Amino acid sequence: MSDLKSGKECPDCKAWKPAQDFRRSAGNPDGLSWYCRECFRRRDADSYRARRERAGFKVRPKIDVPDGHKRCPKCEEIKPHSEWHKSSRQWDGLAAACKACRKVESRAGHLKRKYGxxxxxxxxxxxxxxxxxxxxxxxxxxxxxxxxxxxxxxxxxxxxxxxxxxxxxxRPDALRRAATYVEGIVWKPTLVAPGVYRLPS
Ligand SMILES: [Zn+2]
Ligand SMILES: [Zn+2]
Ligand SMILES: [Zn+2]
Ligand SMILES: [Zn+2]
CATH class of the missing domain: 3.40.1800.10 (His-Me finger endonucleases)
Structure with a gap:
């Protein structure tokens, strides 16, 4: 659209954001959605929750995740982005579970693969x-x-x-000799024939 603005203020979060942070909306004069994408997502989630609740489903209490944080679906903790591995396959660029949970998972995988x-x-x-x-x-x-x-x-x-x-x-034989060695016994090989030694067992 030719009259796309470079950006505008979102009336919900009151932040000025570039045009690509808004959805396209041909129905609006500026061709952009009323609210920014982030606010739209939150509003969609809110109305989805409200519909579910009206329909009689149990809805988990809404958790506010502060900026730069993410909620881990495994441990259910909200942690800063530094506690997550990057992942290009996820929509937010972060792995699904937090670093701590990933560590537990990979440890479990290692135990299983290597030792059954x-x-x-x-x-x-x-x-x-x-x-x-x-x-x-x-x-x-x-x-x-x-x-x-x-x-x-x-x-x-x-x-x-x-x-x-x-x-x-x-080697059990060497380990046994090591034990008696530190107790003061130094084992010597026994000469059984010229040039042939029998090692102590
Ligand atoms: Zn907004
Ligand atoms: Zn976690
Ligand atoms: Zn040695
Ligand atoms: Zn030990």
Whole structure:
């Protein structure tokens, strides 16, 4: 339309906004909707709620989301935009759920894919271990340890104990010697024939 203005004040929110922030409306002299898009959306939602309520549906109390905030449908909290990941697939450019909820979701996906465990399995395993790492028995564990050959989940270990097992390449014989070593026993290989040593077991 040739007489489109560059913008105008919205009579509802009283903000001056550029023309693209209004809907097109051929019925109005300036070719733009009366209210801005944002106010239209809110008004549409309001009248939708009113219709639902009149029709006898239960309607959730309206929540006012302040500017720069968004309500997470998962945790139902209203959080600032910095608490959301960007997403080009969403109309508002932000992911559907907040960062915290996404983290929980991706953790659950990781547990499932890598260990075939649900979050409930994980919590049950932690409870079974009385909430501590079964090796050092002091730290709160967070690493699911599994047998790399069979894939069987063994326990939830703390970061250090899990790393230590990795250093010993999960070898029980070396780990046993390490234990007696720190108690003061240094194992020597036994000479069985010239040049042939039998390693202590
Ligand atoms: Zn407005
Ligand atoms: Zn959330
Ligand atoms: Zn530990
Ligand atoms: Zn060594």
């Amino acid at each position: 465990m649900t979050e409930a399995d994980y919590r049950a395993m932690l409870a079974e271990q009385m909430g501590v790492c079964p090796i050092c028995q002091s730290t709160r564990p967070e690493h699911v340890d599994h047998d790399h050959e069979t894939g069987r989940v063994r326990a939830v270990l703390c970061f250090n104990c899990n790393a230590a097992l990795g250093m010993f390449k999960d």
